[in-house]
Amino acid sequence: MGMEIHCSYIHYEQTGYFSKLAIDYINGADQLKEFYNLPPTIEGLQQSIEQRKGFRFRNVLVEQLRDQYKDIEVTPKIFENIAALGEENTFTVTTAHQPNIFSGPLYVIYKIFHAIKLAETLKTKWPENKFVPVYFMGSEDADLDELNNISIDQRKYVWQTKQTGAVGRMKVDKSLLQLMNEMEGQLSVTPFGKELMDIFRYSYQEKDLIQQSTLKLLNSVFGKYGLIVLIADKPAFKKVFQPVLERELKEQFSHKALEKTIEKLSENYKAQAAGRNINLFYLKDDKRERIELDDDKFKVEHLELEWTENDIIKELDEHPERFSPNVILRGVFQETILPNIAFIGGGGELAYWMELKGVFNQAGIPYPVLLLRNSFLIIDKKQNGIIEKTGLQYEDLFLSEHAIMKKIVATKTNNAFALNDKLENFETLYDALEQQAIQIDASLRAHVESLKTKAIKKLKELEKKMLRSEKKKFATDQSQLQKLKSKLFPNGSLQERVENFSGFYSMLGNQFLDDIFLHSKGLDQTFAILSYT
Numbered sequence: 357m358g359m360e361i362h363c364s365y366i367h368y369e370q371t372g373y374f375s376k377l378a379i380d381y382i383n384g385a386d387q388l389k390e391f392y393n394l395p396p397t398i399e400g401l402q403q404s405i406e407q408r409k410g411f412r413f414r415n416v417l418v419e420q421l422r423d424q425y426k427d428i429e430v431t432p433k434i435f436e437n438i439a440a441l442g443e444e445n446t447f448t449v450t451t452a453h454q455p456n457i458f459s460g461p462l463y464v465i466y467k468i469f470h471a472i473k474l475a476e477t478l479k480t481k482w483p484e485n486k487f488v489p490v491y492f493m494g495s496e497d498a499d500l501d502e503l504n505n506i507s508i509d510q511r512k513y514v515w516q517t518k519q520t521g522a523v524g525r526m527k528v529d530k531s532l533l534q535l536m537n538e539m540e541g542q543l544s545v546t547p548f549g550k551e552l553m554d555i556f557r558y559s560y561q562e563k564d565l566i567q568q569s570t571l572k573l574l575n576s577v578f579g580k581y582g583l584i585v586l587i588a589d590k591p592a593f594k595k596v597f598q599p600v601l602e603r604e605l606k607e608q609f610s611h612k613a614l615e616k617t618i619e620k621l622s623e624n625y626k627a628q629a630a631g632r633n634i635n636l637f638y639l640k641d642d643k644r645e646r647i648e649l650d651d652d653k654f655k656v657e658h659l660e661l662e663w664t665e666n667d668i669i670k671e672l673d674e675h676p677e678r679f680s681p682n683v684i685l686r687g688v689f690q691e692t693i694l695p696n697i698a699f700i701g702g703g704g705e706l707a708y709w710m711e712l713k714g715v716f717n718q719a720g721i722p723y724p725v726l727l728l729r730n731s732f733l734i735i736d737k738k739q740n741g742i743i744e745k746t747g748l749q750y751e752d753l754f755l756s757e758h759a760i761m762k763k764i765v766a767t768k769t770n771n772a773f774a775l776n777d778k779l780e781n782f783e784t785l786y787d788a789l790e791q792q793a794i795q796i797d798a799s800l801r802a803h804v805e806s807l808k809t810k811a812i813k814k815l816k817e818l819e820k821k822m823l824r825s826e827k828k829k830f831a832t833d834q835s836q837l838q839k840l841k842s843k844l845f846p847n848g849s850l851q852e853r854v855e856n857f858s859g860f861y862s863m864l865g866n867q868f869l870d871d872i873f874l875h876s877k878g879l880d881q882t883f884a885i886l887s888y889t
Contacts, residue, residue: 360889361871361887361888362889363875363884363885364750364885365882365884366882368382368728368881368883370754370883371731371883372754373754373849374703375625375626376625377625377626377703377707377710378707380625381710381726387624388710390620391617391620391711391713392709393725394723394724396725396727400725401697401698401725401879404725405697413692413693415442416593417441417442417693417695418442421441421584422438424571424587430579434579434583436582437582438584440486440488441584445486446486446488446695447697448487448695449471449478449488449489449490449698449700450471450489450690450696450698450724451467451489451490451491452491452492452701452705453494454502454523455493455494455497455503455524455567456506456570457503457504457505457532457560458506458856459577459857460503460506461852461853461854461855462732462851462852462853462855463702465869466729466730466731466732466852467700467701467730468491468574468578468583469581469730471490471583471700472489472581472873472876473876473877474878474879475488475582476878477879487697489583490583490584490586491574491578491584492690493567493570493587494524495522495524495525495570496522496524496588496589496639496644496680496681497523498520498523498637500519500520500523504517504523506856506858507846507854508542508856510846510854511542513538515532517531520642521641521643522589522644523566524567524570524587525565525642527562527563527564527566528562528563528564536553536557539556539858548861549862555573558576559572559576560573567589571587586693588693589677591676591677593689594676596692597676597692597693598672600685600688600689600692600719601636603719604634604635605654605668605672606665608634608649610631610684610685610715610719612718613717614631614684614711615630616714617712617713621710621711625710626707629683629684629711631684632646634647634648635681635684635685636682636685637679638659639677640659640678643659644680645657645658647668652665654668683708684712687699687716691721691722696724698724698727699724700728702728703728706728709726710726730880731850731852731882732885733753733850733851733883733884733885734860734886734888735844735886735887736863737889739840739844742840745836747764747768750885751885753844753845757837757838757841760837761830764837765823768830782812782815783812786807789804790804790805872886
């Protein structure tokens with residue numbers, strides 16, 4: 357297409373969009389070290405490999421994955437990676453997300469590519485081992501309002517369905533098919549829109565489970581890179597996890613472990629989740645409801661179910677698939693069924709995981725190396741033209757509109773509007789006046805100080821008026837900047853948290869995916885600015 361691609365990297369801190377905890381973590385801050393096990397370094401990963409060497413459930417994992425993929429077309433890399441998971445020298449690099457329709461926000465794509473890139477990096481570092489990238493699907497999540505929508509070029513599409521329970525178990529219905537028709541109207545006029553809609557229609561077929569559709573979509577997009585998508589909502593995986601589930605029911609161990617950690621973590625950071633006494637849901641058909649303990653009775657009130665401890669343990673033994681870990685135990689479940697050495701997540705996910713070290717210790721499950729996922733800001737050719745005209749640097753885009761305009765005006769104007777040196781001279785003058793006045797009468801100091809403060813305030817107001825007047829000469833720049841900011845930072849948020857990948861794929865096709873893959877980092881945790889010129 358005759359485009360040049362440029363990628364530069366900046367520290368997350370420069371963006372102003374990441375939490376103190378996320379920044380402190382990648383900076384290796386001492387006050388966080390007690391909340392994770394191993395650092396995100398080659399040495400940390402080496403130790404993580406050592407602690408995962410005794411993984412016992414390879415046969416279950418391989419068998420379930422073969423069954424999961426049996427009815428869909430897969431690349432040779434997928435076959436190889438599934439087979440490799442049966443070998444003692446194979447480890448996984450995992451990221452996780454719920455089954456958002458059409459993959460959800462862009463950052464889901466970015467963290468998947470981060471896992472793929474890290475797996476490749478480690479293969480080069482330790483060729484005697486194999487590393488498989490895994491997407492762990494949180495298909496038991498029931499938060500439909502979070503998962504039922506996407507935005508394409510700032511147009512929002514919402515799946516209106518009356519289905520309830522775990523979203524992964526919901527079915528593709530007529531309203532979702534209708535939503536695809538609406539999306540097609542927007543995408544069909546783009547170079548690769550039809551190709552993308554073909555992938556969506558293949559993936560989302562009426563009456564398919566959403567978790568199966570998500571598997572098909574992610575396999576279509578990432579199969580060539582060897583990504584394994586794992587649907588964990590299976591009786592065989594819950595059976596493997598049964599000892600932890602039983603202990604949670606009998607002892608409520610996770611809440612006790614969590615309380616101590618949250619208390620410590622809250623001294624410096626905002627806690628993510630306090631959890632509950634029992635961090636499990638009861639999952640049956642189209643229902644996912646809390647399990648509560650009340651006077652030695654286990655209850656699921658919305659389903660009018662009640663058990664004694666012996667009875668609920670019997671229910672667990674006969675139907676482990678009906679017990680669903682919430683966010684506090686989901687990570688422990690993930691690490692129980694995978695030979696995992698590293699987990700890649702966003703700032704919020706890392707904050708959850710920081711609370712869980714004690715829970716992992718109590719469960720006796722190895723805690724992986726944590727990595728903050730890579731981030732990207734995508735700038736298209738047209739947007740690049742505006743940036744060039746204004747003379748801005750890419751990192752300037754993260755500043756406020758006011759700060760950016762000040763830079764533009766300062767760069768382009770021939771008139772001086774900043775009073776910096778003059779204010780300094782002014783302060784020197786008043787300091788001299790003050791010295792002269794206090795020699796006559798010491799009580800005059802306060803009066804001179806007051807005059808100085810008022811005068812400087814008036815001069816700063818003058819400076820603002822001069823800047824405002826100068827800015828008016830740059831009305832076109834301001835208008836273009838506002839449009840640019842609203843495109844790159846929709847609703848004042850990062851592009852990756854709002855936009856779906858469809859808008860970019862429909863314009864660039866597979867090139868877009870390959871560009872993200874090429875410029876993703878493995879062990880480096882960084883914010884990338886990818887621009888097309």
